[in-house]
Amino acid sequence: MAGYTHNKQDHLRRLRRVEGQVRGLQRMVEDDKYCIDILTQVSAATSALQSFALSLLEEHLAHCVAEATVKGGPEAEAKIKEASDAIARLVRS
Template identity: 45%
Template sequence: MTKTSCLSRLKRIEGQVRGIGRMVEDERYCIDIVTQIQAVRAALKKVEEEVLKDHVSHCVEHAIQSGDADEQREKIAELMQVLGRL
């Protein structure tokens, strides 16, 4: 994912969140609000997946190619920590 693409998606998500705030202010139907919250969560998950994919294809791959065992262990540990939180 490119920086531009990521920022574009995040700006759309930001607009969605503002829309949810307006829905709450306008006392819209609860299920409609929950549906929009779920859409934001799904959109954030996609951004998260793309950033993680980028990390693996650049940072982790670089560590592997470098041959530096300490850097390799560090990048794998970071990756495992993040995956453990998913």
């Protein structure tokens, strides 16, 4: 079971909201809206995705990584490395 399963509906709701924001951006470009207004909405969509990513990462650490560290061994090391790599990708983006 995925670590986010208990919050799956909340996550889907958040992603649908982001999807709506991106569709709104498309409409803004189609309608030749002012550049700064579009950039403001890009910032909002980006923040929403980052917030979602951090929430998902927190659940991954609390569930998948914590469970693997209890078991120990190579699986724990792999999960910690995987989480570390994911954090690095988030920080770079």
